[in-house]
Amino acid sequence: MRKTIKIGTRASQLAVKQAELAKQTIQTVLKDTEIEIVTIKTKGDKILHKTLDKIGGKGIFVKEIENALLNGTIDIAVHSMKDMPDEMPKGLELGAVLKRENPMDALVCAKNITWENLPKGAKVGTGSLRRKTQLLALRNDLNIIPIRGNIMTRLQKLENELDAVVLAVAGLVRTEQQHKISHIFQLHEMVPAACQGILALQIRKRNDFLKQVMKNITDNHADICQRAERAFLNEIGADCHAPAGALANIENEKIYMKAMFYTDELLLAEGYDSIQNAEELGKKLAMQIQKQSSVHFM
Known part of the structure; x- marks a missing residue:
């Protein structure tokens, strides 16, 4: 009997949902194998008082998970592919790429506000320089407020701090918050982050068994x-x-x-x-x- 396969992920609600999607996909190939989800806190999860560009360094959402994979604590790491650095640590490789969710960015507004009637000088929250620069190209009157935290934390800021927030459609869909979307930015309005909406499964290079499983589930x-x-x-x-x-x-x-x-x-x-x-x-x-x-x- 094969041992339990352990999937490592960040501890946020979205990350756990994504790990569950990965688990379900793996179980289409390994129907009788027990799969356990292990949550791991990363540097990016711990430092919430600075914007991402100020924390510095690549891989702030993946390093601790990769370390757990390297030392055998977990067997598979699940990442939002947009968070992964191009270079991987020695001994690890990209195992699988899962089917992409909607890759676009969305605006979620406070009550009675839409993209079309967003007032002049409206406070719009985002922690992304990419989103900020493109928002200001569309509306240079907007007041862009840097925010961090998980999806629910950001959405709560609409109650009394912000007029709107910009989030990935994929994250809203995976956390079942898509009904709150006010506007989905089209490609001519906002180019999304590279690999947004894609889940990456990372494995150890020497694991030939999982390498074959990954090959069978890659989109x-x-x-x-x-x-x-x-x-x-x-x-x-x-x-x-x-x-x-x-x-x-x-x-x-x-x-x-x-x-x-x-x-x-x-x-x-x-x-x-x-x-x-x-x-x-x-x-x-x-x-x-x-x-x-x-x-x-x-």
Whole structure:
């Protein structure tokens, strides 16, 4: 009889919901195996008084979980792929990429307010530089308030602190709060974070059994799109908390992608290629943005 498989995740409501989705997906392949969810607090969960760009360093939501995977406390790590650094610790690898939830950003408003009637100078909460820069490009009168915390903590701020908050549609859907959405930003309004809505399952390299399981549950479209989007981030030299965004989608064996980056202005690029050239497309869009900018990229 095979031992219990332990899945590690952050301790937030959303993270646990995502781990449950991963568990259900794994159980389609391992029907009779017991799977346990283990919650782990990360640096990003503990430091809530600073915005993400001020904490610094890559992997603030994944390092402690990766350490638990390396030392054998857990067998699989579940991450929001948008939080994962491009480079992984020695001994770990990306096992599976699960089917993508809606990747867009959403506005949730206080009572009787909508995106269309959001008042001048309205207080809009977000902890993301990417969202902030794109919101101000749409409405430069808005008062952007930095916020941190889990989804429910952010939503509670609508009671007496904020007029609206911007959150990922995927997180709202997974925590069953999608009925509170006032407006879903379309791609021409706001480019989402690279890999937003995608769950990544990470394993130890030497675990051949789980490697085969992961292969059987990976969603090919999501995998191709994440490769293109992460190639863009890597080429432009942005970490997962930089004011950068990218969204790829696949139609008729072609991959279409739009990307944004903010330096001293909002820069955009878009294009398409065959799915075999997904990563090359990401690099090409990064180079397009680099050519537009007067700022030196690393």
